[in-house]
Amino acid sequence: MRDVERVVLILDVNGEARQLLVPSHKTLLEVLREDMQLTGTKHGCELGECGTCTVLIDGKPQLSCLLLPIQLEGRAITTIEGMANGSDLHPLQVAFAELGAAQCGYCTPGILLAARSLLEENPRPTRDEIREALAGNLCRCTGYTKILQAVELAAERLR
Numbered sequence: 001m002r003d004v005e006r007v008v009l010i011l012d013v014n015g016e017a018r019q020l021l022v023p024s025h026k027t028l029l030e031v032l033r034e035d036m037q038l039t040g041t042k043h044g045c046e047l048g049e050c051g052t053c054t055v056l057i058d059g060k061p062q063l064s065c066l067l068l069p070i071q072l073e074g075r076a077i078t079t080i081e082g083m084a085n086g087s088d089l090h091p092l093q094v095a096f097a098e099l100g101a102a103q104c105g106y107c108t109p110g111i112l113l114a115a116r117s118l119l120e121e122n123p124r125p126t127r128d129e130i131r132e133a134l135a136g137n138l139c140r141c142t143g144y145t146k147i148l149q150a151v152e153l154a155a156e157r158l159r
Contacts, residue, residue, distance in 0.1 A: 005023065005024045005025075006021050006024065009070060011031075011073065012075065013032070013078075013079065013082070014038075014077070014081055014082030015076075020035055026068075027046075028065075028067040029065045032055070032079060040109045041053050041080065041110075042107075048063045050138045052109075052110050053065045056076075056117055057076070059120060080112060090154075092151065093112060095150040095153040095154040099146050100146055101150035102142075103139075107137055107139045114133055114136070118133035125155060127152070130148055130151045130152065131144075
């Protein structure tokens with residue numbers, strides 16, 4: 001049996017530099033969940049098609065199942081665990097809870113992060129712009145209406 005190559009990485013995750021020794025073949029999704037115990041980022045299709053594993057890389061939504069951590073040294077990685085400020089929820093999280101925008105919740109972390117990126121770039125998105133920003137995030141439980149309404153409500157509150 002061949003030894004697995006391991007690499008030492010320093011990753012900036014949720015504003016904290018973390019040094020890790022990980023197999024070079026592991027995806028960011030696997031490192032976040034298995035090595036860092038940040039389980040808010042979910043396993044979905046692992047093919048880059050569902051958006052469940054969305055994280056922010058330098059503020060932009062990216063699919064962690066398609067990224068290798070070695071590509072991300074020196075870049076800011078934000079997971080759902082880094083969205084709240086301590087016990088203060090982000091306005092998107094509050095709006096989702098108030099409007100019941102999450103049902104099973106499995107897709108919610110990826111949707112929240114994609115929506116956060118949108119609102120940071122565009123504080124007054126139209127419904128179509130919200131749809132476009134969230135198009136890569138699949139939800140099997142909702143009809144998306146409450147999700148869209150929650151993003152609109154959070155945008156209003158953030159202004």
